[in-house]
Amino acid sequence: MEHSAIQLILQAGYVVKAVLIVLLFFSVMSWTIIFFKWRQFSKADRESYDFMRVFDATHNPRDLFSSSKKYPSSHLAALFKSVYSEKTYTERDELKRMLRRYSALEAAKLERYLNFLATTGSTAPFIGLFGTVWGIMNAFRGIGAAGSASLAVVAPGIAEALIATAVGLAAAIPAVIAYNYYLSRANRMIIDMDDFSEELVDYLLRQ
Secondary structure (H helix, E strand, C coil): CCCCHHHHHHHCCHHHHHHHHHHHHHHHHHHHHHHHHHHHHHHHHHHHHHHHHHHHHCCCHHHHHHHHCCCCCCHHHHHHHHHHHHCCCCCHHHHHHHHHHHHHHHHHHHHCCHHHHHHHHHHHHHHHHHHHHHHHHHHHHHHHHHCCCCHHHHHHHHHHHHHHHHHHHHHHHHHHHHHHHHHHHHHHHHHHHHHHHHHHHHHHHHC
16 A cells, blocks of 8 residues: 555654553553453452351351452452551441441542543543544645645545544554443442341340
8 A cells, every 4th residue: 555554654643642642542442451450340249259158157257367468459448448457436327337338448449540541432532533533624725835735645644643533443442342341240249248238237246
């Protein structure tokens, strides 16, 4: 091809190149977060399942506390360890307040970095559009300088400009999909913590 995508990027103006660098940063960070959250949620689900099996089979909180250390990625195990470590609760309402506080902390860990995916999904297309508009302006300047509006003169400049839009969408689409997917998983885990909190209240006050 006479004008490959790489050639068009290399021939682009400084502003368009800066836009592409910004979009590349957003894309790399988004994919890093996507893989990190996949690993985090997968380990949390697996270890929480194992922890609940131990929880159902263990009647002594001290033994359960020792066993819970084997599940560092489990949000349910972390909730139990945080509450049991304090041992300052004497009433049901006090214990529930502690559980709500620690559940909120664990929920924040589950939702960490998801805002960046949302930001990428909402802003990357507009950043790409800015690069496109700027590139088209330069293309029209080139037309004026050449004194011709033939396809051979217009096509490279327009193609160069549209690359910014394509890169913006390429960064935004995976980020939006991942954000919705991981937010759904995080909400499900938060519901699991709410259900587990009810069980934990009875479990701890029984002892």
